[in-house]
Amino acid sequence: MTQDTVTGAASWTVQVLGQAGLRGPDGALRPLERKAAALLAYLAVEGHASRGRLIALLWPETREDAARNNLVHLLRKLGHLTGTSLIEGREMLALHPAVRVDLRGLAGDDLPQVTAPLLGTHEFDDCPELDEWVRAERVRLEEWWLLxxxxxxxxxxxxxxxxxxxxxxxxxxxxxxxxxxxxxxxxxxxxxxxxxxxxxxxxxxxxxxxxxxxxxxxxxxxxxxxxxxxxxxxxxxxxxxxxxx
CATH class of the missing domain: 1.25.40.10 (Tetratricopeptide repeat domain)
Structure with a gap:
């Protein structure tokens, strides 16, 4: 892991509460399409996931070889968008530890203000297992905020x-x-x-x-x-x- 990679990753914030996107060094939010947003949200919440797990969530009706190719293209898009590697690993993927995530800032005095739903208005009816996960996480977060x-x-x-x-x-x-x-x-x-x-x-x-x-x-x-x-x-x-x- 080079210092440039750490510095590059640290300059980006993954936003998965409300409108999903990537906030760069200039403070501007780059909106994400729903599957890129779901990928980042899943890794932010779960910590890590295998490529097999991710393709099953994101492309459940797609042949495995095509779905793996879709994941490769999605990771490349994120790399081109940010100019750095926000996701690390080969078969087991995780967010780079230097990447900031809005979910990780939910503590202390921030709690009453941060109540936007996970992944905003994105829906995943065509990805049943992912849809179930998103709905469950939205409920869990709401209960946590209320408590x-x-x-x-x-x-x-x-x-x-x-x-x-x-x-x-x-x-x-x-x-x-x-x-x-x-x-x-x-x-x-x-x-x-x-x-x-x-x-x-x-x-x-x-x-x-x-x-x-x-x-x-x-x-x-x-x-x-x-x-x-x-x-x-x-x-x-x-x-x-x-x-x-």
């Missing part, structure tokens, strides 16, 4: 940073408008910031939402919180179903 946001909101509330926690909970509701957990947290935070009437309006909206969408009432824990708000009682502890592990 991360709930943990962030709880940590901020515990620290007394109610305004910051409120912003995170509102982000949670943007992502999951039917979440009773998020509505419950929003009620608590409105109350903690001295806005008991807004907290009760949040409860009323939740009741209407749950009746309309599911024909159910809020959980007893949420009803108890509303009752405490109406009577100006101390807030009950966050119930176990809403406590993040």
């Amino acid at each position: 991360g946001l709930r943990e962030r909101a709880q940590a901020l509330e515990d620290q007394g940073a109610y305004g910051a926690a409120l912003a995170v909970v509102l982000r949670l509701l943007d992502l999951d408008p039917l979440s009773e957990d998020a509505h419950h947290r929003l009620m608590r935070l409105h109350a903690r910031t001295g806005n008991r009437h807004r907290a009760l309006r949040t409860y009323e909206r939740l009741c209407a939402l749950l009746r309309r969408e599911f024909g159910v009432e809020p959980l007893p824990e949420t009803a108890l919180l509303a009752q405490s708000l109406r009577r100006a009682l101390p807030l009950p502890s966050l119930p176990a179903p809403f406590v993040t592990a």
Whole structure:
């Protein structure tokens, strides 16, 4: 591995969240067609894959020799686009370790903002196994983001940073408008910031939402919180179903 290869690979970022593409040294995004995007996303998530595995995912109905040739051409296209080698290996392929990937930056304070779906609007109906993998990864990422946001909101509330926690909970509701957990947290935070009437309006909206969408009432824990708000009682502890592990 030469220093030029390391430097070249390090100047590129693989973007697989939202619009898939390659962001070069100039900061411009080069959009990728769906199979090139899927190849990079798969390697970014899984770490490595054999050529046989990749051709089975990307060209399931193609003869093996033709599919291997398709993969060679795809790798060459990526090399021509970037002027360097973003993928290394012979039979077992992996992203060059110096390549940056947007998925690897999902940590800390970035988490609430980075919620674009894996591979954006690309669909893979003609590649059933790849389609199943993409759908499963989209669900996994969404669940991970929601859990991360709930943990962030709880940590901020515990620290007394109610305004910051409120912003995170509102982000949670943007992502999951039917979440009773998020509505419950929003009620608590409105109350903690001295806005008991807004907290009760949040409860009323939740009741209407749950009746309309599911024909159910809020959980007893949420009803108890509303009752405490109406009577100006101390807030009950966050119930176990809403406590993040």
